[in-house]
Amino acid sequence: xxxxxxxxxxxxxxHRSRRGILLGLSLPQLVLVSCTVxxxxxxxxxTGLLGALALTPLWAAAGALVAVRRQGRSLIDWxxxxxxYAQRRRSGQTAWLARPVTRPRQxxxxxxxxxxxxxxxxxxxxxxxxxxxVHDPHRQTLTAVARVSSRAFALLDPATQNHNxxxxxxxxxxxxxxxxIASVQVLERTVPDSGDTLTRHWSQNGRPQAPVAGEIYSELxxxxxxxxxxxxxxxxxxxxxxxxxxxxxxxGGGLPGAFTVMEQTTASIAQAARTAGLMVTGWLxxxxxxxxxxxxxxxxxxxxxxxxxxxxxxxxDPAAAGPVVQVEEYDRLATDSARxxxxxxxxxxxxxxxxxxxxxxxxxxxxxxxxxxxxxxxGLESALRDxxxxxxxxxxxxSERSRRGQVDREEDSVExxxxxxxxxxxxxxxxDVALTGLVTIxxxxxxxxxxxxxxxxxxAVGAGVDLRRLxxxxxxxxTLAALPLARTDxxxxxxxxA
Numbered sequence: 001x002x003x004x005x006x007x008x009x010x011x012x013x014x015h016r017s018r019r020g021i022l023l024g025l026s027l028p029q030l031v032l033v034s035c036t037v038x039x040x041x042x043x044x045x046x047t048g049l050l051g052a053l054a055l056t057p058l059w060a061a062a063g064a065l066v067a068v069r070r071q072g073r074s075l076i077d078w079x080x081x082x083x084x085y086a087q088r089r090r091s092g093q094t095a096w097l098a099r100p101v102t103r104p105r106q107x108x109x110x111x112x113x114x115x116x117x118x119x120x121x122x123x124x125x126x127x128x129x130x131x132x133x134v135h136d137p138h139r140q141t142l143t144a145v146a147r148v149s150s151r152a153f154a155l156l157d158p159a160t161q162n163h164n165x166x167x168x169x170x171x172x173x174x175x176x177x178x179x180x181i182a183s184v185q186v187l188e189r190t191v192p193d194s195g196d197t198l199t200r201h202w203s204q205n206g207r208p209q210a211p212v213a214g215e216i217y218s219e220l221x222x223x224x225x226x227x228x229x230x231x232x233x234x235x236x237x238x239x240x241x242x243x244x245x246x247x248x249x250x251x252g253g254g255l256p257g258a259f260t261v262m263e264q265t266t267a268s269i270a271q272a273a274r275t276a277g278l279m280v281t282g283w284l285x286x287x288x289x290x291x292x293x294x295x296x297x298x299x300x301x302x303x304x305x306x307x308x309x310x311x312x313x314x315x316x317d318p319a320a321a322g323p324v325v326q327v328e329e330y331d332r333l334a335t336d337s338a339r340x341x342x343x344x345x346x347x348x349x350x351x352x353x354x355x356x357x358x359x360x361x362x363x364x365x366x367x368x369x370x371x372x373x374x375x376x377x378x379g380l381e382s383a384l385r386d387x388x389x390x391x392x393x394x395x396x397x398x399s400e401r402s403r404r405g406q407v408d409r410e411e412d413s414v415e416x417x418x419x420x421x422x423x424x425x426x427x428x429x430x431x432d433v434a435l436t437g438l439v440t441i442x443x444x445x446x447x448x449x450x451x452x453x454x455x456x457x458x459x460a461v462g463a464g465v466d467l468r469r470l471x472x473x474x475x476x477x478x479t480l481a482a483l484p485l486a487r488t489d490x491x492x493x494x495x496x497x498a
Contacts, residue, residue, distance in 0.1 A: 184237055330474075371439050
């Protein structure tokens with residue numbers, strides 16, 4: 001019997017700081033202001049005020065670069081991002097083409113564009129179920145991917161919702177305390193259904209030869225399958241091989257020892273996920289991981305991959321996991337049969353809201369999208385140092401404004417209160433986890449992509465989240481958001497972490 005007296009759990013996220021290094025200025029802004037002031041002093045000392053007045057356009061340009069903001073960034077902050085894009089465009093690196101095989105390839109290499117080019121999918125020789133993991137030799141990580149299912153959260157009673165949300169928080173806390181988990185990614189996506197699974201079930205269990213009813217059901221199966229848009233959920237766990245060096249050595253060393261540690265870690269995470277109402281239905285094999293990556297780049301390949309597979313699940317050769325062609329534009333990415341646009345969740349709800357606030361984004365009708373939540377555990381000491389640094393910055397900025405006779409900002413008071421709350425939670429023993437949210441929209445044409453993006457942006461307003469389109473950064477953002485690899489390089493490089 002459902003207990004209607006239980007109130008649904010609510011969540012509230014802290015204020016995202018926009019504070020810079022000094023007086024709200026970021027590093028590029030501070031460097032430009034310092035250089036401009038130094039140049040102004042040298043000009044006044046050497047040529048006098050008339051020389052400084054002659055360079056008025058230069059001072060105005062520097063002021064505009066610092067003061068004028070676009071999409072939350074000043075123009076000088078945009079400069080390195082735009083410069084990198086211009087360099088890629090000038091050197092022809094905005095277009096990536098798969099090369100035909102001209103020499104023997106190393107087994108397991110996924111052949112992905114960009115920074116993921118060196119990723120290799122490996123399978124231990126003693127694996128009973130064929131479970132594989134993605135090895136990153138540069139960042140020294142080993143990532144396992146699981147297929148996850150659950151009951152619809154919105155249909156659960158408030159008591160069960162509260163239990164699942166609390167249990168998931170405890171699961172993340174347990175992951176953070178291990179000390180050797182680099183990141184955890186939850187990826188939920190909609191895919192075009194080829195109807196192959198439904199057709200197989202009908203052919204094996206149905207009676208198409210039955211008079212009248214058999215013909216009607218056959219027509220319904222043929223039309224209903226391709227029109228569906230099933231949801232898939234994956235859980236990716238990335239093991240930090242450097243942090244787990246001691247455990248790996250105790251398990252035998254090398255990749256076999258790393259797989260032993262990974263199996264122990266994934267077993268505990270699967271148990272914690274079950275407590276939170278999530279069912280891990282299986283850890284993916286090398287061919288299944290390749291298929292998930294392949295269908296992210298080329299959604300239309302799903303039908304063929306399912307038909308070729310004996311199990312009915314999409315499988316692909318790891319060597320063919322990447323796209324055939326990828327073309328970068330400043331606000332979107334074109335790959336094989338699809339167009340993609342990736343957004344960053346800049347702000348989460350800052351007022352009390354229901355735990356299912358993402359429902360409107362996840363179930364926007366007629367939109368194919370991928371939602372990725374990336375959790376990066378933070379060490380206790382580093383988290384406390386970060387708290388002290390932010391408190392000192394807020395106090396220093398407040399003192400400087402008081403010295404200048406400026407009024408206090410309520411934003412600073414809210415941010416300081418959030419930091420104090422975080423500090424109390426750390427002292428009480430709670431784990432600290434950095435959260436990054438990314439949404440990738442996928443469509444077949446540019447016009448359909450623009451329409452889908454407008455729908456998602458409208459849904460985000462209702463969900464209480466602020467989405468920002470990642471201009472000039474689409475390829476690394478797509479790799480981070482649409483592929484279940486639990487990577488954090490783009491969030492670190494471009495400052496996307498919440």
